[in-house]
Amino acid sequence: MNLDGRKYVIIIVTLLVGIIYSMRLFYMQVVDETWTLRAQEIAEKRKEITPPRGVLFDRNKRKIVSNRTYFNLMMKESEMKNFDTVAFAKLIGWTREEVRERFKEIVKGEGTYRNKHTGVRSSNYQKIRAYPFLKEMTLEEIATIAAHLEDFPGFYEEVTSMRSYPYANGANIVGYLSEVYREEIDEDPFYKPGNNMGRAGLERFYENELRGRKGIKYIVTSALNNAIESYADGKYDTIAKQGPPLNLGIDxxxxxxxxxxxxxxxxxxxxxxxxxxxxxxxxxxxxxxxxxxxxxxxxxxxxxxxxxxxxxxxxxxxxxxxxxxxxxxxxxxxxxxxxxxxxxxxxxxxxxxxxxxxxxxxxxxxxxxxxxxxxxxxxxxxxxxxxxxxxxxxxxxxxxxxxxxxxxxxxxxxxxxxxxxxxxxxxxxxxxxxxxxxxxxxxxxxxxxxxxxxxxxxxxxxxxxxxxxxxxxxxxxxxxxxxxxxxxxxxxxxxxxxxxxxxxxxxxxxxxxxxxxxxxxxxxxxxxxxxxxxxxxxxxxxxxxxxxxxxxxxxxxxxxxxxxxxxxxxxxxxxxxxxxxxxxxxxxxxxxxxxxxxxxxxxxxxxxxxxxxxxxxxxx
Amino acid sequence: MRKGESIVAHFDWALFVVYIILLIMGVSTVYSTAYNEDHPNLFDFSQKYGKQVLWVGFSLFLGLLVFLIDSDIYRKFSIPIYLFTLILLVVVLFMPPVNGARAWLGIGSLGIQPAEFSKIGTALLLARFISSVNIKQQNVRTVILANAIILIPMVMVLLQPDAGTFVVFTSFLFVMYREGITYDPIILKMLNSIPGIKFKETWVGTHFIPLLFIVVFLSLVTLLMSNETLTFETFPDLKIPGFGIVMMSLTILAILSFLVLRFISSRRDRNRVVLIVIIGFILASGLVSTVNFGFQSLAEHQKDRIELFLGLKEDPDGEDYNRNRAMAAVGSGGFLGKGYNKASVSSVESNHVPESETDFIFCPFAEEWGFIGTIIFIVLYMFMLLRILFIAERQRSSFNRIYAYSVAMILFYHFAINIGMNIGFAPVIGIPLPFFSYGGSSMMSFSMMMFILLKLDSQRREDLQ
Known part of the structure; x- marks a missing residue:
């Protein structure tokens, strides 16, 4: 039996795989853009930095609307370990049931996503994502809690900015801020969940000026959503710019x-x-x-x-x-x-x-x-x-x-x-x-x-x-x-x-x-x-x-x-x-x-x- | 060994150099992938790259040992070696499972995977069995015994379970095919038992293994490509379905092979070459079309089942997670790559591609070096495989030749499956990329396999004709 020809069959099979793989790699890496876009989707995150809003002065340069730092108590379930509900409830001055209710509320509230096209609200809760557990706490409020947060891994504080009114006057003029609705987010890509928007008065009329310009930071993220490094050494990043101050004629x-x-x-x-x-x-x-x-x-x-x-x-x-x-x-x-x-x-x-x-x-x-x-x-x-x-x-x-x-x-x-x-x-x-x-x-x-x-x-x-x-x-x-x-x-x-x-x-x-x-x-x-x-x-x-x-x-x-x-x-x-x-x-x-x-x-x-x-x- | 002759007198430097180049590329990729800022030293043994360096060093030391031992020992002791690896495969089944498989012998990072070493034992015993005198290839008993040699470890690894190694063992069928041991005798026996039929040989039965490989390979490629569409940014209306890409690739392949074969073949063979290419192209196109349109005409639930099996699901974060992320990493490398240590999708730290330092090591490599890197890699690997086949064919003893073929086919299978799953041409089966992937067992077993081959080859002249 002549078996000599078979070595060519094996060589051809080997070469065939090598050539097809080379063609495939050429197609994937050079021709097709799909995978580059997919990689960006996976690993690059656009992080928006919301600047503080523009402040309001009266005609004599008195600051009548300014910004103040507040704190959100954030939670990330994936990092929570041996969570002691009783101790935590005691720390924030709640009952155990209230803490449990809040967890459920986050899953059913903040943790949902409403489909733009169908209007159907579906669960989008992710353990690796951070959600605010308590919102908008003053420095005094967070200070008592923050000292003990190391006992509760998965909880940390996050800084946010809100309005303050040194003079308690002119409420009907300045208006107020509140969180944007889903519809407003759909309408204007500037807004993201949790952002505030002027609701009445000057805050509303001058919303586009006061909100300033968002900064955008491109970061490389891990599968756990942690930032690893800035993308391309920050070449494409833009700096957040606070809205300009409004100088009012108001005395x-x-x-x-x-x-x-x-x-x-x-x-x-x-x-x-x-x-x-x-x-x-x-x-x-x-x-x-x-x-x-x-x-x-x-x-x-x-x-x-x-x-x-x-x-x-x-x-x-x-x-x-x-x-x-x-x-x-x-x-x-x-x-x-x-x-x-x-x-x-x-x-x-x-x-x-x-x-x-x-x-x-x-x-x-x-x-x-x-x-x-x-x-x-x-x-x-x-x-x-x-x-x-x-x-x-x-x-x-x-x-x-x-x-x-x-x-x-x-x-x-x-x-x-x-x-x-x-x-x-x-x-x-x-x-x-x-x-x-x-x-x-x-x-x-x-x-x-x-x-x-x-x-x-x-x-x-x-x-x-x-x-x-x-x-x-x-x-x-x-x-x-x-x-x-x-x-x-x-x-x-x-x-x-x-x-x-x-x-x-x-x-x-x-x-x-x-x-x-x-x-x-x-x-x-x-x-x-x-x-x-x-x-x-x-x-x-x-x-x-x-x-x-x-x-x-x-x-x-x-x-x-x-x-x-x-x-x-x-x-x-x-x-x-x-x-x-x-x-x-x-x-x-x-x-x-x-x-x-x-x-x-x-x-x-x-x-x-x-x-x-x-x-x-x-x-x- | 003749007196006065150097131990490396007939050493195949070409293969050894490719092996070393691949090792260096592998270690540097592991270093970049698993890079830890706090431990920048390559030789930091607390890190994966440090360990990998340790494994490489250990493997080279083992290689030296192999070289010092007379090559005759492998033939003589092939049965004990085979049995020893079998025993290890049995013992490992009583070990606690790691990641759902009882594949590890030992504790933690010091463990070994007996499945990796059983390939050597099987290769040696198969070489010994087929090369023994009085073997008739056309004998049904020979076919059954040869199959039994590979089937026993196959069953053992399947019990772990380790599907990847199981598939790799089928590479020995190619070795048997080369040696004339095919399923033809069994098929003939069955056919000829029907009264009135008297066949001497069936073509399909003889070439069953390579045919099966090509059919499975092309079918998989067609199926896996069926959910891809090529779109262009500049021509948004132009959409080429995956099937179109496959057909285009086949045509390009046929034209290329036609030109190349015409150039290298002698005048006498020219017509035959043309005929073979044309017939091959028609057959391949027919197969691809049948698979594609057959798949399209399936009912939805049947399609779903096949897609599920292949890991082809629409949700990129669900069923198809690994494959999709691996492909994103490879594809995003582009022509020149993102640069060394710049992999954003497939670094261990980002963890988007699981096992990116072991089974998916090709991802960070492709992401960092781009098409330039991957084509160099493919060429190197192809060179290594063809070099081993060349070495195999120059052996005087059939034991050496069979063993060399085993090494070539095992490495080929690892290459085909591992790279295949990185580029979306194969379902995700966890097997390492030889000389590249992080891991002591695979590094040591493949190195030993390589050094035994180099040793046998360097002493080939002492064998009887």
Whole structure:
């Protein structure tokens, strides 16, 4: 038998395997990319480093929102050894059952994963992964535990950053942070589970600025998920960058003072620097301590409580509450009348109480005095002249044209639409136009007499306190305004583009002086309705308002600015259900605020005491 | 040994040098893979690389001992050696199991694996049996006895259980095939017992072993490739299924072998070579297509079962964990590799590839040195195997030749299976890569095997023709 050929069979088989393997290696290592990507997936982890959020300063560089270090107590089951539940429970001050419950909770809560496409939540708990066992502990809290953690392998502390509020004021302005939801993570790849996000106020509006830039570290990890070394010596890493600080126009001292004045009341104070449109104070009463909303534990404890509170402390009244402006609205009707040429500063109208009720005062012979006395019949007459200009024969057609002209003027005062203020939760208020009343009464079925209550800022006219303050600013500027805003500068950049644009009202500057003079008389002349806002050495120009409230006591309103020349502050004060008119409560409050802002001290101690002691909250 | 002649007079330096090169590559890979920053010294015996160096030193010392002993002893004492390794295989079954197998004799890291040494015993006895005078290859009794020699240790290692070594023992069938001992006599006997049939030889029966090997190998490759798809970043629509890659590779292989064989064959053989390549290509394509489309046409649950058996499961972190991670390590090496000591997937520290210093040692090597490294490795290994086959064919005594073939085939099997499972061409069967993997038993047994071969070869001239 010739067996010699068989050696070739064996050589061929051997070579065949060698050649096929070489081809395979060429394919795997050089041609096919799959395995390189798979290796990255396996061994390289992108670790994101969340920077601390940008901090907030007030106009005098006082830090009003800053960051504070907190600690999470992390657990990794794979590293736990001889876990003594009893001792651990004792250490953290829990019961044994609570500790066991928490373990179950982690597996069923944090340890699950919701499929983006199907929405099905499935278990993704991994023993080699770290989960927070206790979250957001202060240094004092962790200090007592940390000393004993070496007895509990698998447990360790981890640093996290959260907000702190050195001044417990301005909660409705700054807003708060809370953990992102799954949907938000899906929407924006910036967020990872456990990250925080601004939920209201400036934290929400400036979220993209404040959150900063995440740092990314590429690391080589082991099968147990431990970092081994940085990938490619950190060549591709980026450094986390803290968000820029926000410099606010808010004067935190004034803000705090305003909150103090409105204690036990419901209402608002909005103060604006007329020259810039910067909001100096925005008080919403009642309010809450922003420190109640630091961290998940606090939020879940306090949020439902505050939400259920009938006085609505979470409701940002200055931005969202729409009130009739009352008599303060007469200022605008006067300005429109002057611009339209239907009245002059010297126009006089009798105080005819048969038309509408008024208080006792001599009939006004000119516009300034009419403002001083806040004469209702006078402003009925003014508004009638605006609305019924006899451009059409039919009184109904005429009123339609007149009202639309009027509404256009009102829009130019920033009313009837949202101001583009840098905060969320703004409401537009309401300025009725012809369409509006057509829906109510039918086309050409209404005239001035039907809708006359808009003359005195009642009826269908609605303003937010922010808009009221802005009107004070417009008058202070004699005809223009910058959109009121909170943020003066983001880091070193100036305010947003929209706050650098001057908005002019449709009323010429020359018509304002008489209004300003009338407002001076309101405060500084005998018989003026706003004399309780009077200050020594500072000329305050203001206008009172008393808003009739079908549900209870009248609301007390006051808009003002000061000083009369080169005004530094424009203010609107709105106090709900105050037992008395605008002159009684809102005017002195505004006066105190102006005094506080301009002089930093309060001379009118009695006035301050009266306001502080007043209680309109309905709770004694 | 003739007087005055050096002990290394007819020493095969080429094989020895390849062996040493592989040892150095192996130790350096173990060093890089198991590298511990706190113990950077290669000779730190608390570390795996330190131990490996120790094993290498010990193996070389054993090799020297082997060289000092007259080569005749292996033939003479083949039966006691075989029996001794068998006894060890029995004793090991009474040892406490390590990782689920009773494979270790001794305590901890000082233990040995008798299965590794039983290959030597079997190789020696098989060589002695087949080379003994009065052996008729075509005799059914010869076939049965030769098979019994390998079957007994096979059963013993299966009891441990050690499937890898079990498969490796089938490499002896190639040795028997070379020596003319095939299953043909048994098949003939059965066929001829049917009245009216009278065969002298069946072609399939004669070449059953290499045929079976090629069929199993190609089928495995086809099946394991069936869940791979080649995609290109630049042409995302172009997707080549695994079957297409197999067919393309076969075509390239056929063209290459056609050109090479045409060049080296004589004018007389040229037509025959062309015919063989064409027939081989058609047969291989037919086999691959049958396996592929046969597999595709199977019902889902049957497919699942086969995929489960092959370790082909979709979840890369589940059933297919080891193979998938090993392939990621090898594939991510790229053309030039990540650089020495830069393996990110397969270092022991990262632990993504289990057993990366033993059975999966090829992973860190391929990851660190890339295709340049792996092709050099394959060429070296191929050279070593062909050199052993060359040595085998130059022996005067059939004992030497059979033993040399045994060594070549055992090493070939280890190479084929071990590299195969690292590159996704073989199911994961835990067997070491000779001269590379960390481990004392395999290092010593393969070295002894090699030195016995070198010794027999150096004394080949003293044997009777």
């Amino acid at each position: 935190i001292i004034l803000q705090a003072y305003g909150e103090k004045l409105l204690a036990n009341k419901r209402g608002c104070i909005v103060a604006i620097e007329p020259a810039t449109g910067e909001i100096l104070a925005l008080v919403s009463a009642p309010t809450y301590d922003p420190n109640l909303f630091i961290g998940k534990r606090n939020i879940s404890k306090n949020y439902p409580k505050l939400l259920a509170d009938p006085s609505k402390p979470l409701y940002p009244r200055p931005l969202a509450a729409e009130y009739p402006p009352g008599s303060t609205f007469k200022l605008l009707n006067s300005l429109i009348g002057l611009q339209e040429g239907v009245i002059t500063p010297e126009s006089g109208f009798p105080c005819n109480k048969s038309v509408v009720g008024c208080h006792n005062h001599p009939s006004a012979g000119n516009l300034a005095d009419a403002i001083k006395h806040s004469c209702n019949p006078y402003f009925y007459a003014v508004t009638r002249k605006i609305l019924q200009q006899n451009k059409e024969k039919s009184v109904f057609h005429d009123a339609e044209i007149g009202l639309n002209i009027w509404a256009k003027y009102m829009h130019s005062f920033g009313l009837g639409h949202n101001l583009e203020t840098d905060i969320t939760g703004l409401r537009p208020g309401s300025i009725p136009d012809a369409n509006y009343y057509d829906k109510w009464y039918g086309h050409h079925r209404w005239a001035f007499s039907t809708i006359r209550s808009i003359s005195i800022g009642q009826g269908e006219v609605m303003l937010t306190p922010l808009q009221m303050a802005n009107i004070a600013a417009i008058i202070a500027n004699r005809g223009w305004y910058y959109t009121p805003h909170f943020v003066k500068s983001i880091g070193s950049d100036g305010p947003l583009e929209q706050f650098r644009k001057k908005h002019y009202s449709m009323v010429d500057a020359k018509h304002y002086s008489v209004i300003v003079e009338g407002m001076r008389r309101v405060v500084h002349e005998g018989g003026g309705t706003g004399r309780r806002a009077r200050l020594k050495d500072i000329i305050v120009c203001g206008k009172t308002g008393t808003v009739q409230n079908p549900h209870g006591d009248d609301h007390s309103v006051f808009v003002a600015f000061a000083p009369m020349y080169k005004p530094k502050i424009a203010i609107a004060v709105f106090i709900e259900n105050a037992k008395g008119g605008g002159g009684l409560w809102a005017a002195p409050t505004a006066g105190l605020m102006i005094e506080k802002y301009l002089t930093r001290k309060i001379m009118e101690k009695d006035r301050e005491k009266t306001i502080l002691e007043a209680n309109f909250s309905g709770i004694k």
